[in-house]
Amino acid sequence: MSALVTRSLVKRFGGVLATDHVSLTVEPGELHAIIGPNGAGKSTLIGQLAGEIASDEGSVHVLGTDVTHMPTHKRAQLGLARTYQVTQLAKEFTALDNVLLAVNARAAHNFRFWGNAHHDAGAMQKATTALATVGLSHLHQAEVGTLAHGEQRQLEIAMALATEPKLLLLDEPLAGMSQGESSAIISLLKSLKGRYPMLLVEHDMDAVFALADRVSVLVYGRIIATDTPDRIRENAEVRAAYLGDGA
């Protein structure tokens, strides 16, 4: 069963077709990357998959379940986890509390008014493990607002992992990162590859070609090609539309 299937997904903003009949799949264990020039509709597509943006037409299936009309939090409970292009964290929380919040999203009995959230040893263990996975153990008590940009990006991924996802949507995880920070994230994503089906939206071509099993090229909301990285590199239409564009 595919982790993610979209069929003819459409989103219109006024007269603009932001998502133009997009059909794609993410297979189990696959890393499927989406590339495309600015304004191609990549973030809109992620928003539709996560449920933050309602689709006008088409359908989305996550692990065989039709989620087309499901609210965001229910999709997350199914195992769909995402990161944001612009970091979305609880800024006043510590790094650990952000991850704990993610762990608790999977807890069956989170509607508890009594008992300290920090005294839940099982949840704390999961939270520390997720922080360790992305290499932020040393900063678990740091307030998020004081973290460097790259560290915040890593924390985003830690939160997604802490929800024990069955499908990861990564919206430009390398956005705004320095060279060193990028390579840390790339090796992290490499280590996660195969363990989770992932849909990766990314600008960084080197990263995409190094990581992806398949690449889809999105131009003006439409997928113009889906293929292995090598063939995408050689595809004339793609070169004309995107790669040739001085990228």
Add this chain to the structure above:
Amino acid sequence: MSEMKASSLWPVTLRWSAPRTITAVVVIALLAVLPMIAGALESSYYVSFATRVLIYALAAIGLNFILGFGGMVSLGHAMYVLLGAYAVAIPASHGVTSGFAHMALAVAVCIPLAACLGAVALRTSGIAFIMITLAFAQMLFFGAVSLKDYGGDDGLTVGARSTLGGLDLSNNTTLYYVTFVTVLVALYLSWRAVLSPFGLVLRATKSNPRRATALGHPIFRYQLTAYVASAVVCAIAGVLLANLTLFASPAYGAWTLSGELIVIVILGGLGTVFGPVVGAIILLALEEALPMLIEATLPDYKSNWMLLLGLFIFFVALLLKRGVFGSLKP
């Protein structure tokens, strides 16, 4: 676990040597012995005044639960104070004097009302949430005005204080201590709730609702539960207020009181458990002391004392971004 940073708003463990903890303990200790001091001064007025301060503090603790921790700016919370006051006055006018009955009625009416109003108001956020809570409060205010059988515009006098088991609430000191204990219980409950798994999500809905939702938290359910709990605390404050003043009036639900509660919460320290108590003490003490001070020094300007209060709030807002109590190290 290493020591928390001073900048962190949410201390995980209470540190007894921290300025915040010491301040809270000192304030509570002073409040505990206040009737004795007032007794020594032979001034029962101050016991009544302190009871009023504690009732405002209680209502502000209720509001703080959603405003400080959930980021919901309700400009209508005085309506639940109004509701609590009428839950005393109306049964009392029919000869029902049991405080337990008053309390039960206040809570029984408050929960479904707050659940309905909250469910509607929470469809919105930001300015729209402020306006819609204000609108509901105004509706309840005029609803109370239209209760011609129960005094209408003029309000309703309560014959005597509620009976509460063996406690004689007609004694001002007893009423004070009942209020004091209620405040302590409310403080303890909100402290526990804030640190609980529920509280973690509630605080996240304030900090980043989008992220909390994307993680899989059904945030509406959390916000609505907090809203109802906060309304119940205000209704209980209303029950106590009607007992203190022996009076219930539509004015208890005026939007200015809702505004005053917001000022108390912010003055004390948004998102601190004890801040509302400090805020209530400061605001009501200033409202009491400033007119006297001006009268003694500049009698011609007596009616302008609000100007000084405004200046004070201005400077607190300017200099202490986290309020008076919130600016202390946790």
